[in-house]
Amino acid sequence: MAGYIFDFIVVAVLIIGITAINGVLTNGIGEKIFGGKRHSDISNHSAGIQSGWKNVGGKKQK
Known part of the structure; x- marks a missing residue:
């Protein structure tokens, strides 16, 4: 049972991690290609x- 839980956690972390990295990379490529010269305007x-x-x-600053 412990092996199943460990495998489940590893697969879940991999799926979430790959999805997050894929989103960041796709966004960066999209901004470079389609952003043009005014992508930060x-x-x-x-x-x-x-x-x-x-x-x-938030907390008040002193």
């Missing part, structure tokens, strides 16, 4: 809009 624009916002939640 959307995130830069979003950061510019949010630059004056107050932080909410």
